[in-house]
Amino acid sequence: MAEKPVWEQIGASFVQHYYQQFDTNRVNLAEIYADTSCLTWEGEGFQGKNAIMGKINSLPFKTIQHIITAQDHQPTIDSCVLSMVVGQLKADEDQVMGFHQMFLLKNVDNKWICSNDVFRLALHNFGS
Amino acid sequence: MGDKPIWEQIGSSFVQHYYQLFDTDRTQLGAIYIDTSCLTWEGQQFQGKAAIVEKLSSLPFTKIAHSITAQDHQPTTDSCILSMVVGQLKADEDPVMGFHQVFLLKNINDAWVCTNDMFRLALHNSG
Known part of the structure; x- marks a missing residue:
């Protein structure tokens, strides 16, 4: 890790933490939003920790597993970290689906929080 | 456009401008x-x-x-x-590929x- 730039360490740690929480107990994700x-x-847009957690908790699957294909x-210039993730997920017994997600991370009171989060399934994005 | 939030108007105008320049003369993207x-x-x-334009x-x-398939x-x-775009591209005679930007x-x-x-290309991300 020593030679990786600090933003990459912060971004990669966040991404690992996020999907680990999402896959084990997604109610815990509340702590990363403001x-x-x-x-x-x-x-569909949601603003604020409560609205975001309402959405995440109501997603209609019991088990989910994310696998990261690539992350950048x-x-x-505002001292944030921008992260982009491409990966695959498997929800319950559904088929494996590709997804795209991005996060903007900001340091607030000595803690990195997620100020912006955009998620899309890759379902309708395959080439012929 | 009247009832779309301002950030959505700015973001979608940028996205349209970016891909139009990219597809016609990408050496001009330096301006952005x-x-x-x-x-x-x-x-x-x-x-x-x-370095970017090069x-x-x-x-x-x-x-x-x-x-463009979807933009947020x-x-x-x-x-x-912050804008996220999911789409497809066709370069020369290559097959159509998904991308994410x-x-x-x-x-x-x-x-x-x-x-x-x-x-990122979405090449290696099919279910």
């Missing part, structure tokens, strides 16, 4:  | 980046307008067409706009510039 956070889930991280 | 902009292209990093100009195809835009707490837009001196840009 009241100004935005989530866009398959085109960048620093921003 | 600044010297602190970052591009990560298929995992490879470039910083600054000159990378985009040297991509090994002569014609390309993007089509959000305001950020630092008054930026993220832009962070910031207003500097009354112009919206792209400070962060990440691009």
